[in-house]
Each structure stands twice: as structure tokens, then as C-alpha cells.
Amino acid sequence: MLTVALPKGRIAKETLEIFETIFGNSFKFDDRKLILDTPKFRFLLVRNQDVATYVYHQAADIGVVGLDTLEEQGLDVIRLLDLKRGICKVSIGMKKGEKLDLNKPDIKVASKMVNITKRYFEERAVSVDIIKLYGSIELAPIIGLADMIVDVVETGATMKQNGLEVVEDIMTSSTYLIANKNSYIAKKDEVLDIYEKINKVIQAEQKA
Numbered sequence: 001m002l003t004v005a006l007p008k009g010r011i012a013k014e015t016l017e018i019f020e021t022i023f024g025n026s027f028k029f030d031d032r033k034l035i036l037d038t039p040k041f042r043f044l045l046v047r048n049q050d051v052a053t054y055v056y057h058q059a060a061d062i063g064v065v066g067l068d069t070l071e072e073q074g075l076d077v078i079r080l081l082d083l084k085r086g087i088c089k090v091s092i093g094m095k096k097g098e099k100l101d102l103n104k105p106d107i108k109v110a111s112k113m114v115n116i117t118k119r120y121f122e123e124r125a126v127s128v129d130i131i132k133l134y135g136s137i138e139l140a141p142i143i144g145l146a147d148m149i150v151d152v153v154e155t156g157a158t159m160k161q162n163g164l165e166v167v168e169d170i171m172t173s174s175t176y177l178i179a180n181k182n183s184y185i186a187k188k189d190e191v192l193d194i195y196e197k198i199n200k201v202i203q204a205e206q207k208a
């Protein structure tokens with residue numbers, strides 16, 4: 001049996017729909033329950049930021065999580081498959097009309113993704129002050145807390161409605177199927193079987 005960590009919300013729903021397509025069963029969590037037991041799989045409903053932690057510690061064998069979160073957390077898990085869903089970008093946003101000038105002294109950047117932010121500026125040998133926030137990042141430049149933000153952009157509506165615009169894209173993200181390294185060896189047949197089945201669904205979607 002495989003234990004599968006899914007992030008609460010849209011990704012869990014979409015992933016369970018993939019499993020339903022593959023196995024022809026109904027996979028639905030009861031009301032507020034966080035565990036769904038089926039003959040082949042045990043599904044766990046966890047916070048998005050906790051999926052890779054469950055997989056890394058082998059509390060789950062496999063999981064589904066955004067590449068942006070994987071890059072930010074840097075946990076040593078196997079990235080098995082791009083599910084081609086949840087496509088978004090991690091971008092730098094500034095007040096509309098402002099330009100990104102990396103030579104400006106004392107740059108302040110607000111973000112919930114401090115590691116991605118740190119890497120981006122370090123690679124360019126620019127020293128910046130990173131201000132960690134947990135949400136509503138778009139507020140920071142407007143009220144003068146930071147010069148710019150690094151945040152997830154999906155439709156761009158949040159930035160636009162708050163008077164910001166993208167000045168640079170850092171990475172493209174999408175949802176990934178991940179696996180624990182030991183599970184990948186100890187339960188190789190089961191992991192590869194579900195990998196192949198999900199891959200078939202994704203390939204068929206891409207062709208349609």
C-alpha cells in the first residue's frame with residue numbers, strides 16, 4: 001500500500017480525479033476527515049507547505065506539490081513527474097512604472113519565498129534586505145515596507161489590482177508528483193506503477 005500526501009484544496013481534488021480516472025473508483029474524503037483509506041492507497045490531506053515534509057520523513061511514500069514550494073524548501077525528495085497543472089510563475093513585482101535597478105543601494109524585497117529570493121539575488125551578486133511575510137505580499141511596496149516583492153503570479157490579477165506589475169520572472173512552476181527516496185527503492189513496483197498510470201493520463205491530456 002502507498003501513502004499519498006495531498007495538499008488541501010484544488011490540487012487534492014484534481015489529483016483524486018486523476019486517481020478516479022485511473023481506477024474507476026470514487027476517492028472522496030468524508031467531511032473534515034484528513035485520512036482516506038482505500039485498498040491500494042492511504043491518502044493524507046495536509047497543508048501545501050507540509051507535503052514535502054511528510055514525503056521527506058516517509059510519513060507518506062508519494063505526494064503532490066508545486067515546484068515553487070519544492071524549490072523554496074529544498075528537501076531531498078524525488079521529483080517523479082510534472083503533472084502539467086497549477087501552472088504559475090514566481091516573479092518580481094514593483095509599483096507600476098518602476099524599473100528594476102540592481103545597482104540601487106539598500107534594496108528591500110518582501111516575500112514569503114525567502115530562499116528563492118535569496119538565491120536569485122545572490123546569483124547576481126546583489127546584496128538585498130529580505131523581509132519575510134506570510135501573505136498579502138502585494139501590500140508591501142504600496143505602503144513602503146519594501147521596494148519590490150517576489151511572489152507567485154497566476155493570472156496577474158492580484159498584482160494589477162494593487163497597482164503592481166511584473167518586472168522579471170524568476171521561475172515557472174507547476175504541480176509535481178514526488179516520492180520518498182527509500183519508498184522509491186522499497187516500494188519501487190508500486191511507485192512506478194502509479195507513476196506510469198498517471199503519466200498516461202497526463203500524456204493523453206496533453207495530446208487532446
Ligand code: PRP
Pocket residue numbers: 134135136137138151152153154155156157158159
Ligand atoms: C498567491 C500569491 C498572490 C496570488 C497570485 O496567493 O501570493 O497573492 O496568489 O494570483 P493571481 O496572479 O492569480 O492574482 P494565494 O492565493 O496562494 O494565497 P497566499 O497568500 O496564502 O499564498
